[in-house]
Amino acid sequence: MTELFVLIVLAINALSPPIAIGLSYIAWKHRDNPGARFLIVVLIGTALWGGSLFIFSVTTDPTIGAIALRTMFTSSIATVGMLLFALDYTGLSRYITTKTIVLAACYPVLVLSVATVNPNGVFFQTFEADPTALGGFALEFGPAFYGHVVTSYVLTGIVSGLFLGSYAQSQNRYRGQYLVLAAGTMATVVANAATVFGPFTVDVTPVGLVVAGVAYTWAFRRYRFMDLVPVARDRVLESIDHGVLLFDPENRLIDANRSGRRFIDMNDVDPIGLEAEDALETVPELRDWYAEATGERTELTLDDRHVEAVTRSLEGVDGAAGGTLLLLHDVTEQKRQQRVLERRNEQLDQFAAIVSHDLRNPLNVADGYVDIARDTGDLTVLEEVDRSLDRMDAIIDGVLTLTRADEDAIDPEPVSLAGIARTAWETVDTGDATLEGRPEVSVLADPEPLTRLLENLYRNAVEHGGDDVSVRVDTTPTGDGFVVSDDGPGIPAAERDQVLEGGYTTGKGTGLGLAIVEQIASAHGWEVRVTESQSGGAAFEFTEIETAAAPVEC
Template sequence: MSALSPPVDITTEALRVLHVEDDPDLAALTATYLEREDDRFEVATATRATEGLDRLAEANFDCIVSDYDMPGATGVEFLEAVREEYPDLPFILYTGKGSEEVASEAISAGVTDYLQKEAGTSQYTVLAHRISNVVAQYRSRRAVEETEQKLSQLAEKTDDILFMFTGDWSELLFLNSTFEDIWGIPVERVEENPEAFLEHIHPEDRDHARRSMKRLSAGHPDEIEYRVVPPDDDQRWVRGQSKPIFDDDGTVTRIVGFVRDISEQKERNRRFEAIFNNTYTFVGLLEPDGTLIEANDTALSFGGLDREDVVGKPLWETYWVQSNEETQRIVREGVEHARNGELFRDEIRVRGSDREAVIDFSIRPVTDEHGEVTLLIPEGRDITERKREENKRQQIIDRVTDAIVEVDADWTFTLVNEQAEELYDMDEEDLLGRDFWEVFHEARDTRFEEEYRRVMETREPTSFVEHFSQLDGWFDISAYPKENGGIEFYFVEVTEQRERQHELEQTNTVLSTLFETLPVGVLAEDPGRNVLAANERMFDLFDLPGSPEAVVGADCERLADQVSDTFVDSERFVRRIAELIANREPKSNEELALRDGRTFERDYRPIELPGGEGHLWVYKDITELKEREQALQRERDRLDEFAGVVSHDLRNPLSVAQGRLELAREACDSGHLDAIETALQRIDRITEDVLWLAREGRDIGSLDAVAVRDVIDGAWNIVADRTEHAELRYAGDEFSLVTIEADDDRLRQLFENLFSNAIEHGGGDVTVTVGAVDDGFYVEDDGPGIPEDRRHDVFAAGYSTGEAGTGFGLSIVKRVVEAHGWEIRVTDGTDGGARFEITGVEFTSE
């Protein structure tokens, strides 16, 4: 089998571009800028369409970039000529003549991308990115096509049917020749009619197959077994496994899978099951380590189980065994004996779906020709009835399971059963003939003595529950008078039950308190849809008459009708309650609009109750929350509208001015140009600051490990580029090998604004120092500083004391700091200037 070719690295391979432009100077300029943008680019030029076609015939190109308005033939006519010979070659129409008509004409001719020429050099960056993207996609498609061709060759060598359909099964994309061997019809039949294969699926299985197809089209993988009836052959059993393939939008675009002939396996299974399940005893198959491989129908039916519930688990962890530790121990012991080649047999108790059974249990080993144990066969015969009869006889002998003692009229012990011996931790010989009050001396002057003496005197039986300190426990006691004048006592220790009852009472008290103090309305229904409980908040929300206690037992459907007029859609309110109860599925955060303008939020949960399934409803008034959300959204919308105006009305003229400035510098040398550039840069900074505050200042991007020293140096180089005498210093070498979890762009923006602020107020010879504090860093300068009474104002948007300042720099700094969860404060610098300390920062070593 030949290996698939390794993928081509499209990120480093040379990228050849043919640029067709009737202006030779503009073509040369474009080529120069493109090759500067990406050193992979190799740009060849042509001045008209015919020359471009000649160049295509002489050499291979990865992409064509063409103008529209050219002599002899337009860019679209050139595109049409290219598509005749090169239908898939990327083609970008790059033109100054932008219109919907041209764009529509280009799209109809098969253009790959459409880009309008702009002023300035930044357009070449955009063009380079477009070229790089379309070529990457083109190369990827070619690689996929080559891979698919090789996979198709491999598919013909398998015994399984391999297939690929479109997501809606309307078109066959691939089907190997094994299909013809199993289905008995040619592949071409399915190519012509994608559902032709269904005609040869057994009629009883056809609907099952169609349901599987629908599940796959809906995005769910599926596995199915069904029968195939070829035209001139006996039916065959097959198993299919299929899965959907999704595009980037989550749409199912392909269905792929395989189908395997399992006819022989089915026949073997049928013979085995006929023997395996035709018995009234519990039978299974185990791996030598005790893992259950198979269980017969008798065993599964007894437990109310499906095969999947138990197969694959150790036998001692299956449903039948797991609830009884002694049974688990015996089963483990049996597996150990059997895998050592010994037959094991014992009696165990197992759990069924509606009863417990006692079985005569055995495990027999199965060995191969070398004597190695390869399989274990557990077997169980239900002997419950036999054991029940034995137990009845034993119960007659033992009388009852309670601890029993008898005393005569003189309070002398005359009988002590085995359970009483265990309870009192005394032997029968130590008690018979002794005085009852001597043995149980701590019962004197207690309720025990009072009740016992009353039975002795009145000859009336009694029952009570009391704590007996001598035995350190609670007891349920029954005392009966005997014909000989004595008393018979029955003792049952109920200490654990009493403790559980006490814990339950405490829990109920806590829950009741919580129920009444919750800030939400709560209503619980019993299985018959009657009120089980409701709290005061529920009454407050719906302005219900009466009290929570009075409404217990009321019809919940009638209550829903009564309060439905409170809601905007009263019918929907009642109908939705019925839907939720019918579906029996929890539902949270459903919003309900009330006629008085309020908004409620509703949660529903089905709850298990002793008498069946009840219903729990929770209502919460979220009116204020909704109003706050709406106010916040309106504020965001206003900011977005403002940002759009700034972006459109300032950015576009600014870009034109900057482009013209570049051209002016090339045409002449004037001292005014520097002043113009400074003014434009200030406008650009103001625009950038305003846009960031309006749009991006609300949040930050992903947090990554950022090298602090690199960010600081980069920010300083940008800000101090035209300030020859300004100096950046580090107070130590703490930042050399540390990183911060931060948004790289926003951290750089923070330092740029702090440095700009220092230079703006400290002058061109200012010295800026960056250093570390305990949980962060600081930036200080030796400028005039910030008066203490103005330090709070400096972070306000628009505040500035410098003529060249935008008033947004420090506001942006504060936004970036807060978005990262840090804190910032202003204080005096070491040399009297301003010092900004950012704390709450976590540093990590590289």
């Protein structure tokens, strides 16, 4: 049994160099990926270690045995290479500097130098030819050798710890690769420890090398760790606001960054491994679209957010299907900015129309009466000039109000609707008109713009209903808003959609008052609808208004 065991170990030992060389070739083909070049160093060191150990085990020539014995300590090259590989692969490449690499290279140089020179027997206390011993030498190791062994174990333990730490922190389906890498790394340590400190008379370290080689190969083929580049995922995907969801060819969710989890509301449940239909269950609109999407782009409304969704087919290793990438981008702010820009453009159009048309009329009137006063000396006509100037002033005030009624300038707070209604009434020349209703409700609104809104509605009612018109402010039947109505002649149904447009007027007004009303309501996020009051007059209904817990007096 002992001889059979030795033969098996020697056979495995003979296989370790070609395995390492084969893996080195594969790593070289992917040398631009994180960690690949350091992995090549590891595998070259492993091939030298395994090859020299095999030669030492079978040779009977003392000279060849002595050279092979010392070459075996190229294992230190593999150890420091693995440390650098682990740092690069787990996202700690900031610690890999020229100084770090030079310092790491000093370790194998020191080990090989001490093993070769062996001053005062510090590495080999006994190093004598013995034809009956393995490799033709009787060996007894010194303190430097055991110091080298302990150092190698510590470095290898650090490497395994880096992989295990990445496993604990990683969110993607392929994080199992870290366990494979950690297990493969420790396999060599376990095998070497069994040789150095265990009962074996033959070095079983090559068994650990083969296990490590198989583990790395399996990880490479099964998890494609060099192609997926987890370090890039950790550095990039978690730092961006875009949601990133990755589905494998079987349509299972295999990766999702934090933003992606927030989009699908899966922060409390681990969605990794779920079918797409289940992973997107909390967002039916996205789920239904994704089921039909093939390299498409669309815009969805998810709750109160506008989200741009894009799918991309990914190509895997050797041209095979690599799954589907789903990108989610919250464009709510861009949409808001777009609305603001469109509103600004509309305001510019209104301003241009008013300046070119509405202001021209009173200006022409004033200019005509000034000519009359100059020619006749009749200064009484200046009263008409004064009225034209007043109208121009009103038009300018209205334009300024329109341009300032923007949602960015709105600062809502709980205000008493009844109090604001009374305040606005007192600032308008309403003649003998009356204000009715006392809506004891508190709404979230900016007091100043809300006051201007009510002032314009009151002026509109008096202008069209006369000085004796009755105006009423009350809450809507559903309680989600308020209504301002009057008992005047009302607004014909065919004109109700037009009265809120800037410049539209059927009387002598500026045509801006109701446009200002609509602009202020829109800036608050309210909906406004023009309808008919119970007495047949005009009614303006404002809805989608957030009410406060208790009335607040103005």
